[in-house]
Amino acid sequence: MIPEIGQFALVLALCLALVQATMPLLGAFLGRTEWMALARPAAAGQFVFVAIAFGVLEYAFLTNDFSVEFVAQHSNSALPAFYKFTAAWGGHEGSMLLWITVLAIWTMAVTVGSRSQPEQFASRVLGVLGIVSAGIIAFSLLTSNPFVRLAPAALDGNDLNPLLQDPGMIFHPPMLYLGYVGVAVPFSFAIAALLTGRLDKDWAKWTRPWTVAAWLCLTIGITLGSWWSYYELGWGGWWFWDPVENSSFMPWLMTTALLHSLAVTERRGIFKSWTVLLAIAAFSLSLLGTFLTRSPVMVSVHAFAADPTRGMFILALLGLISGGGLLLYAFRARELEAEGGFKLVSREAFLLANNILLVIAASVVLFGTLYPLFIDALTGQKISVGPPIFNLFFLLPALPLCALLGIGMHSAWRTMSADTLFQRLKWPAVAAVAAGVILPFVFYRAASVLTVISVSVGIWVCVSSMLDPARKLLLRTGAPLTRGHFGMCLAHFGIGVFILGATMASAYNLEVDVSAKPGDTVNAGNYEFMFRGMKRVEGPNFVADEGEFELRRGGKLITVMTPQKRVYRVQQNPMTEAAINVNPTRDVFLALGDPLGGGAWSLRIQVKPMISFLWFGSGFMALGGILAITDRRYRQLRQKQTVRTEAVGAA
Amino acid sequence: MKPRQQRMALIAGVLVGVVLAVGFGFRAFQENLSYFFSPSDVAAGKAPAGRSFRLGGMVVKDSVQRESGSLTIAFVVTDFANTVPVRYTGVLPDLFKEGKGVVVRGQVGADGNFVAQEVLAKHDENYMPPEVKDALAKSRQAENK
Numbered sequence: 001m002i003p004e005i006g007q008f009a010l011v012l013a014l015c016l017a018l019v020q021a022t023m024p025l026l027g028a029f030l031g032r033t034e035w036m037a038l039a040r041p042a043a044a045g046q047f048v049f050v051a052i053a054f055g056v057l058e059y060a061f062l063t064n065d066f067s068v069e070f071v072a073q074h075s076n077s078a079l080p081a082f083y084k085f086t087a088a089w090g091g092h093e094g095s096m097l098l099w100i101t102v103l104a105i106w107t108m109a110v111t112v113g114s115r116s117q118p119e120q121f122a123s124r125v126l127g128v129l130g131i132v133s134a135g136i137i138a139f140s141l142l143t144s145n146p147f148v149r150l151a152p153a154a155l156d157g158n159d160l161n162p163l164l165q166d167p168g169m170i171f172h173p174p175m176l177y178l179g180y181v182g183v184a185v186p187f188s189f190a191i192a193a194l195l196t197g198r199l200d201k202d203w204a205k206w207t208r209p210w211t212v213a214a215w216l217c218l219t220i221g222i223t224l225g226s227w228w229s230y231y232e233l234g235w236g237g238w239w240f241w242d243p244v245e246n247s248s249f250m251p252w253l254m255t256t257a258l259l260h261s262l263a264v265t266e267r268r269g270i271f272k273s274w275t276v277l278l279a280i281a282a283f284s285l286s287l288l289g290t291f292l293t294r295s296p297v298m299v300s301v302h303a304f305a306a307d308p309t310r311g312m313f314i315l316a317l318l319g320l321i322s323g324g325g326l327l328l329y330a331f332r333a334r335e336l337e338a339e340g341g342f343k344l345v346s347r348e349a350f351l352l353a354n355n356i357l358l359v360i361a362a363s364v365v366l367f368g369t370l371y372p373l374f375i376d377a378l379t380g381q382k383i384s385v386g387p388p389i390f391n392l393f394f395l396l397p398a399l400p401l402c403a404l405l406g407i408g409m410h411s412a413w414r415t416m417s418a419d420t421l422f423q424r425l426k427w428p429a430v431a432a433v434a435a436g437v438i439l440p441f442v443f444y445r446a447a448s449v450l451t452v453i454s455v456s457v458g459i460w461v462c463v464s465s466m467l468d469p470a471r472k473l474l475l476r477t478g479a480p481l482t483r484g485h486f487g488m489c490l491a492h493f494g495i496g497v498f499i500l501g502a503t504m505a506s507a508y509n510l511e512v513d514v515s516a517k518p519g520d521t522v523n524a525g526n527y528e529f530m531f532r533g534m535k536r537v538e539g540p541n542f543v544a545d546e547g548e549f550e551l552r553r554g555g556k557l558i559t560v561m562t563p564q565k566r567v568y569r570v571q572q573n574p575m576t577e578a579a580i581n582v583n584p585t586r587d588v589f590l591a592l593g594d595p596l597g598g599g600a601w602s603l604r605i606q607v608k609p610m611i612s613f614l615w616f617g618s619g620f621m622a623l624g625g626i627l628a629i630t631d632r633r634y635r636q637l638r639q640k641q642t643v644r645t646e647a648v649g650a651a
Numbered sequence: 652m653k654p655r656q657q658r659m660a661l662i663a664g665v666l667v668g669v670v671l672a673v674g675f676g677f678r679a680f681q682e683n684l685s686y687f688f689s690p691s692d693v694a695a696g697k698a699p700a701g702r703s704f705r706l707g708g709m710v711v712k713d714s715v716q717r718e719s720g721s722l723t724i725a726f727v728v729t730d731f732a733n734t735v736p737v738r739y740t741g742v743l744p745d746l747f748k749e750g751k752g753v754v755v756r757g758q759v760g761a762d763g764n765f766v767a768q769e770v771l772a773k774h775d776e777n778y779m780p781p782e783v784k785d786a787l788a789k790s791r792q793a794e795n796k
Contacts, residue, residue, distance in 0.1 A: 235742075235744075381686065381687075382686070382687035382705075382785070383684045383685065383686050383687065384684070384685045384687070384705065385680075385684060385685075386683065386684075386685050388683060389680055389683045389684070392679075393676065393680070396676075513722055513740070513741040513742045514722070515720055515721060515722045517720070573745065573746065574745045574746075575745055576745055591742070593742035593743060594742070594743055596717060596719065596720050596721065596722070597717065597719035597720060598719045598720050600719070600720040602722055602741075602742045602743075603742070604741075604742045
């Protein structure tokens, strides 16, 4: 009975989404206030019913209701409760429901946050969100209903894929979904602006915090995924240019471009049509990502069970939503007039370069992701675009982008003398290049050209983004630092830290596969591993062989590492749990391979310098985003609105 | 030159540069692509010699051989029409198993063995890489003819 309530709630949510998708838009078009007024209640109602549906699915998981097919496929009575909870998004149907839930959360946030905006505009934004929501809920109900019953009910479930039985599963998918579904909000703001024909600085100011919020979640979500893959799935790899990783990374690149373009639109009233186009592109890439993960075309960790009708449905939805957006853009873009110009050396020009390079980077990733699909469709030849190609072609736009970032941050709006800029930045630049050349040689005695360039760029970005905060916080000169400005500096600093981590961890990664018996000592770099022995360990739903290794450096014991080889009871698949010794300057990674006979095991040992910088760097980016959203400008927006409602109340 | 001509020259220059960059980029891209071949393709001599490619199929039952304590392993990959012997030194992925699908990346050595640099097995034991599935379907068709 209870699963049917979930299904029914989802149907009701679809009805309300349809109301939300039609009435407010029609009302805004015909000028009928009572129709526009339907937007908020419909959105709120939809949120409630979606929450009920999601709650019901969770209930089915937590109570082991194996009469629900999706639960029977992805859970098991022996699964720890906390993985039962996360198993709800461990398969296609449930992850679609998560998508819907996340969109409902964003829509709800918009209904609350858009009260200060004109009714005509807000109702159009909610209307567009309603269209997206109706499409996705219809998709879920028609092709991938999570509440389908299994008759007769299964005695026990098929268990959650052991790879997904990890704490990473709690945060990575919801955070990532919050990010790439969140891009729907700037998208609907853009469409609403095209519909009203009003796209001004105010519009940019309203759109910016939402864009930062989506970008922030996307940044955290991608980083968590990368971290998870590093310690669990990827045998120490943190990015594989896997098609599905790419399909979350492309929206990230576009949203980053959008953030910067919005800054120009807010400040100067230019780049308007470009901003709108970026918003449409960013959300289209999000939908494309949803399509790629759910179609039979992908070979990936993330690929869900293949079903062509599902792929076609999402592709049609993608065509409708982005095609419609682009069509509207084609008709309306000409009306978006620029309010001013700028010179070749100015912040606008640097932000334009930022946008162009980010779009090129996203195009490279898109091309590399889709090219094998086209070739397969056209010739039947199976090819794959490997990481070396992606690395090379991605760095071509990315390194100049980061180098320019450091200059652009210090340029002024409208125009600036190139000489002033040069005087201000020459010493930091010289210092960064010097450090980039010297440091790798001091620590590693060898460096490729690419390493020197990347380290220089990384240090350059770190230094130049901290110049302003240092000047203002330490020397107390100049205007006080606003949160928005400091957030920007911090996020850029994070980029620099990230580049350093990525460069060092890739250029000086030490990786060896060895065979060892208990009692053996293995050397890797400056480290010694003493294999003490193996023992049997029992987990709640698995048994494991656990190795014990003493990690020493220069004879001094650092720690005891205990990597495991697990076998989960239900699916009987082996799983490697690596042991990692973390330190800001390097990670030592040890994974058990297979028993080789005679008590020997194969081992994979990796020493990765500065890999923690990747996570710290992303952390700084996210922190910068949080500071930017909580800037006083946006709080004032809210205060004004409270004053207004009070005034209305008093009247 | 008049300013108009100057601008045209600049645009033409940029265009030529972009076309060249894209052209060279695409060539480098093509040269670095990794192609997929089935054991039958390899038997028919379609696979490039001295260049890395991916080979996919099933690991033949009881074909896995390993000297005790050594990291080197030998096994045979089949598409049920032809077979290719493979050698690999290193740690195997968790889901590598006899009788299951596998994709290996490497090149054919002088002795006719495929020397793998990397072994990829899928993340779910029932899941079959589409390339392998296609290759198996093709060899089955060829058999039925």
